[in-house]
Amino acid sequence: MRHFDLSPLYRSTVGFDRLFSMLDQVGAPDAGSTYPPYNIERTAENDYRITMAVAGFSTDELTIEVRENTLTVKGEKQVESEESKEVLYRGIASRAFERRFQLADHVVVNGASLENGLLHVDLKREIPEAKKPRNIEIAAPSGASRKQLEGEVETA
Structure with a gap:
């Protein structure tokens, strides 16, 4: 028996119902x-x-x-x-x-x-x-030090 009960996952996830349906179909005999x-x-x-x-x-x-x-x-x-x-x-x-x-x-x-x-x-x-992934610059209050997600730390 290769059937897994995925119903507990339905309670804690949103938008993955199609994925769970596909997993159920994989185990079904062709x-x-x-x-x-x-x-x-x-x-x-x-x-x-x-x-x-x-x-x-x-x-x-x-x-x-x-x-x-x-x-x-x-x-x-x-x-x-x-x-x-x-x-x-x-x-x-x-x-x-x-x-x-x-x-x-x-x-x-x-x-x-x-x-x-x-x-x-x-x-x-x-x-x-x-x-696609993108970099987000972190804004700092004026006069304070600025940080970037990538690279070196800049100081004012």
Whole structure:
């Protein structure tokens, strides 16, 4: 049993409910779907790439959507007429799929490309200026010594 009771944390935190819901979902068993296989790579400090093996799918048969920090990749093969050919063995998967990825805050999709049967989705974490750390100068009464957060202490 891998279930953790996070309800005590709800009482003492504000704004972390989405994080706790994601932690609950991590322990939940997936539908068992491993199709299509994928890789998640970090290509730079704030750049990521998801690579999915989607052999046999064209760009018209793939859909990529981002909604509320969830990236959804869907693939659906167009129906081919079976009248003109007789398939003796079907080993190439042509089933529809839907794969979801939870994105962290401030992660945006930069683009996607399909080459050699691999779908590449490029992601970037763009932290807004308001969220980046900044230095605050400490004001002192006039005539008193001034201090700074970084550097040496100045005296008047």
